[in-house]
Amino acid sequence: MTCRESRGNVNGCDARCPYFAPRIVASSVKPPPLYPLEKCYMRHIPTSGAASVIVVRRNPDKSLRAMFLSLDLWKVGIRECFVDVRLTEEQLTRELRAAKPPFEESTLSDCQQLVKAAERISREVGYPIPWEYDRWQSMLDDMKRVPDPPGSLYKCAKCGGDLPENAAALMKTYALQSDVQFYIVCRKCGGEFADEW
Ligand SMILES: [Zn+2]
Numbered sequence: 001m002t003c004r005e006s007r008g009n010v011n012g013c014d015a016r017c018p019y020f021a022p023r024i025v026a027s028s029v030k031p032p033p034l035y036p037l038e039k040c041y042m043r044h045i046p047t048s049g050a051a052s053v054i055v056v057r058r059n060p061d062k063s064l065r066a067m068f069l070s071l072d073l074w075k076v077g078i079r080e081c082f083v084d085v086r087l088t089e090e091q092l093t094r095e096l097r098a099a100k101p102p103f104e105e106s107t108l109s110d111c112q113q114l115v116k117a118a119e120r121i122s123r124e125v126g127y128p129i130p131w132e133y134d135r136w137q138s139m140l141d142d143m144k145r146v147p148d149p150p151g152s153l154y155k156c157a158k159c160g161g162d163l164p165e166n167a168a169a170l171m172k173t174y175a176l177q178s179d180v181q182f183y184i185v186c187r188k189c190g191g192e193f194a195d196e197w
Pocket residue numbers: 156157158159160161185186187188189
């Protein structure tokens with residue numbers, strides 16, 4: 001399997017990788033009209049806060065286009081975004097099968113809300129939003145109409161509920177440091193952080 005097939009999800013593969021680079025180039029053409037939605041997929045990677053979203057639309061020539069988002073819901077928010085403007089159903093199926101843990105089919109609304117939560121994190125911690133996301137976010141429909149999620153910036157690692165303010169603030173403080181990773185659960189799930197300062 002090449003980096004291109006795994007879409008850059010390989011150690012040491014980034015925009016300089018010759019296999020991954022063509023996708024960056026493919027992302028730099030003009031924003032498209034809104035083609036019909038085909039399918040949405042989502043997956044959460046356990047105990048990491050990482051999640052991925054794929055939004056697939058149908059091109060007029062019946063090929064597919066897909067937006068791939070790599071989210072980091074415990075640190076920087078929207079980590080990566082890229083778009084493949086033309087892929088076949090076989091290519092998409094291969095991508096989906098190769099993913100571990102597997103993707104599950106989702107709704108556009110659920111994907112929008114997850115991406116919005118990541119967008120909010122990026123904004124609040126000062127992590128640069130990938131330009132591909134700015135340019136291609138119409139793949140997700142009108143994200144400006146999706147409200148920010150309520151409650152704490154980061155959520156409990158176990159139940160997804162709100163974290164107390166001091167726990168979320170601590171995670172925010174270290175969000176841009178690559179060597180720090182938190183696994184914080186709410187008090188209900190056995191966390192040590194008190195609900196109040
Ligand atoms: Zn919890």
